Amino acid sequence: MTSMLQPPPNGWDIVSIVRQLKVLAKRLDPESDCSSAVGEVLTRVAPAERKSIVQELFHLAVRQRVKVATLIDLTMGLEELDPHAEKGELEEAAMLFDDMAEQARLGSQLLKAVALGSSSVTESGIQASRTEGSGR
Numbered sequence: 001m002t003s004m005l006q007p008p009p010n011g012w013d014i015v016s017i018v019r020q021l022k023v024l025a026k027r028l029d030p031e032s033d034c035s036s037a038v039g040e041v042l043t044r045v046a047p048a049e050r051k052s053i054v055q056e057l058f059h060l061a062v063r064q065r066v067k068v069a070t071l072i073d074l075t076m077g078l079e080e081l082d083p084h085a086e087k088g089e090l091e092e093a094a095m096l097f098d099d100m101a102e103q104a105r106l107g108s109q110l111l112k113a114v115a116l117g118s119s120s121v122t123e124s125g126i127q128a129s130r131t132e133g134s135g136r
Helices: 014-027 035-042 047-072 077-080 085-133
Strands: none
Touching: 014 035, 014 047, 014 085, 035 047, 035 085, 047 077, 047 085
């Protein structure tokens, strides 16, 4: 399988990793998840970097919730529209729902990445403590 993420010319850093994961999450089908890409990245970085990546992905997911809430607020006047309203008004309302779905899907993908990343961080911490405990 070819890599879904391309390392930047200067190598991997947290900002480029998070940026690429966010772009990937936006491009995926709603039925897909980004676990293979997240897993690929997390195997390439140190545990401290994994923790930072997971934290940043979580913050991005929280921001998606704020975006969805803002879009919901913009639909508050929808009840006032008539089914026979101007086509442009109805299309604009439909676009708000499309935007909500897109932002919610991105938030979902980011939280899936956080869940996978969190378990990876926890597992690497357990393995490290086992190694230290066995005197290796």
